[in-house]
Amino acid sequence: MSANINEVIIKRYNRVAKIYDYMDKMIRIEWRRDLLDLASKEVLEVGVGTGINLPLYPKGISSLTGVDFSSEMLNIAKQKAGSINQSHPTMFLEADIQDLPFEDHTFDTVVSTCVFCSVPDPIKGLKEIRRVCKPDGQILMLEHMRSENKIIGAIMDLLNPLPVKLWGANINRDTMNNIEAAGLSVISEKYLMGTIMRKLVLTPKK
Template identity: 50%
Template sequence: MDRHTEKIRKRYDRVSKVYDFLEKPMEKSKFSKWRDMAIEKLEGKVLEVGVGTGKNLDYYPKDLNVTGIDFSSKMLGKARKKAKLLNKNITLIQMDAQKMDFDDNTFDSVYTSCVFCSVPDPIKGLKEIRRVCKNGGKIIMMEHVRSEKKVLGTLMDIFNPLAVNSYGANINRRTVENLKKAGFDNIKVTDLWLDIVKLIEIKNEK
């Protein structure tokens, strides 16, 4: 793990104790509904990249074969406790999204939710998702991105260093553009809130 990735990982270790509390206001809005909608689209053998404290665990059907990874051991510890409480049979592994240990074409579906704001090298992470997802497989992403509205986008750029230094998350990532740079073509984008929170659906074509 390089120095920059290690620095971000330590920030998430540090914030893990209060992460769910800080995110609670957003979860009470529409995020719960959006998570449910996104997870309904998953099928087969599923990989969740950036499982964090396990916010999505409650939404997974019992019969879905799910593996979740995260680079923060302390965030993952929270997720393991939730999985046990929910009696969910989900495999949770500490792993860097930028360098996964899985073989090529391992998963039928890959899911991320508000993760690619935090992956230090997003293109590298997206290329890894493309690699481990089967040809013709699904990639479902619910991500917040930089607004292309002039004033709002500029404000996000101004406040981004504060967000990164305190929380480890970039608020001005252009994730759809990054997907294209990573080699994805078949991309469907739906705006969920303004042009900031998006549901991204991809057919993995290699």
């Protein structure tokens, strides 16, 4: 069943790949830059998508690995990487965040920007990024989630089937509880758009 859900979502993201940058305007560049300034050493970006974040990484990082399960999104990311003057090596892999092809404790920084709305099993995906992150590493996230306002939250529940059907993204995920269930600790949390959009710095629980 999970494999079938994956295939459906992959097809949806492949379909919208060429217009995805226009769809992703809700995440402000200054939010991205503020998050990515914290990245250091060996970096993994999960759900790298079309590579919107690529030019925003600080020059001090050692390397960047970007993974996504949409081949069409990755093709666009690779084209962008080729046009950017980067001081660090960059590698792209077609891979599922729920089953990452890396050894335990590989990366110093793991980055995710509005990814866990579309992961079929978000807790499994969060456990995977915990696994590949070094024990003293950090996980940097920009994530939208269900509003804590009861009325707005109920409206998001009502509207959720539409974005799920169009491109596979849920707008009402209980992401903070998912983070707790995956064994991650919140180091810092900043509200960017009410309680819906947040900047998070996480670390694996000791």
